Amino acid sequence: MNDYQEEQLNGLNAVLTYLNAMSDDQRENLRATLADYLDFRRRTGRFLSQYFGHLCNMKCYRNRLSACCSKDGIITFFADIAINALISEERELSSLFRVLEAPSNGFKCVYLSESGCLWRLKPIVCEMFLCDAAMREVFLRKPACENAWHRLLEEKKSFTWPDRPVLFDTLEQAFMDLGCDSPLMYLHKSPGLLMVKKKAREKGNLNHER
Numbered sequence: 371m372n373d374y375q376e377e378q379l380n381g382l383n384a385v386l387t388y389l390n391a392m393s394d395d396q397r398e399n400l401r402a403t404l405a406d407y408l409d410f411r412r413r414t415g416r417f418l419s420q421y422f423g424h425l426c427n428m429k430c431y432r433n434r435l436s437a438c439c440s441k442d443g444i445i446t447f448f449a450d451i452a453i454n455a456l457i458s459e460e461r462e463l464s465s466l467f468r469v470l471e472a473p474s475n476g477f478k479c480v481y482l483s484e485s486g487c488l489w490r491l492k493p494i495v496c497e498m499f500l501c502d503a504a505m506r507e508v509f510l511r512k513p514a515c516e517n518a519w520h521r522l523l524e525e526k527k528s529f530t531w532p533d534r535p536v537l538f539d540t541l542e543q544a545f546m547d548l549g550c551d552s553p554l555m556y557l558h559k560s561p562g563l564l565m566v567k568k569k570a571r572e573k574g575n576l577n578h579e580r
Contacts, residue, residue: 372474379470381448381554385455386463388550400544401456407529407537408457411491414498414522421508421515422500444479447530448554449538450493452545458490498526532557533570 371379389397418426455463465488469480481488487496500519509516529537539557546558557563570576 371471375470375474375480377553378446378451378480379467381446381451381552382455382463382466382470384550384552385448385451385545388545388548389452389455391548397456400452400541403537403540404453404456407453408491410522410525410529411497414526417515417518417522418497418500421512422504425504425507426500444481444493445495446493446554447495447538447556448545448552449530449541449557451554452541454489454491462488462490494526494530498523532563532567532576534575539567 392400465483466481469483469488474480481492505516505519509519527536528534532539536557542555542557545552546555553559557567567576
């Protein structure tokens with residue numbers, strides 16, 4: 371197990387520990403907060419599958435050229451892990467534990483299997499990654515797709531970029547209120563994101579944090 375796997379494993383264990391300690395009503399209340407985000411992810415998934423699926427699968431995934439999937443691991447937010455855990459079945463979570471506890475071969479993301487990503491809902495950084503070559507090829511043929519893609523990128527910020535109240539920040543806070551702590555809580559630990567929140571508070575876009 372390398373350092374990345376250990377950090378991911380600790381994050382997953384932390385999420386599941388606190389989810390298991392919650393009542394059924396508490397877990398359902400958390401799931402209810404995901405509705406808009408899951409709708410966004412469904413629409414984004416359809417867009418990417420329609421316009422980029424074949425291109426990215428053949429040129430990068432199968433040829434191991436991807437700048438994302440060829441790394442031993444990708445950036446995950448604590449909220450990514452929490453959301454995925456809330457909507458995954460036990461067998462899907464068991465698959466994550468198996469790859470995190472196994473020796474890493476280092477040439478690809480630990481979550482990447484022969485059938486694709488092992489996450490039920492892959493991390494947002496992965497979902498929204500498109501290389502320049504793929505964008506050029508698709509957008510030159512279909513200029514309207516570029517505008518649609520930029521609209522999706524802007525919508526992503528409404529869930530992840532803390533210049534306003536956003537889901538990823540709210541989820542971190544919900545677990546922190548229960549005593550959970552993780553280095554993956556970037557919206558409460560990243561100096562850059564904390565600066566974004568500070569400027570948003572000064573503009574009146576955020577209430578003062580507790």
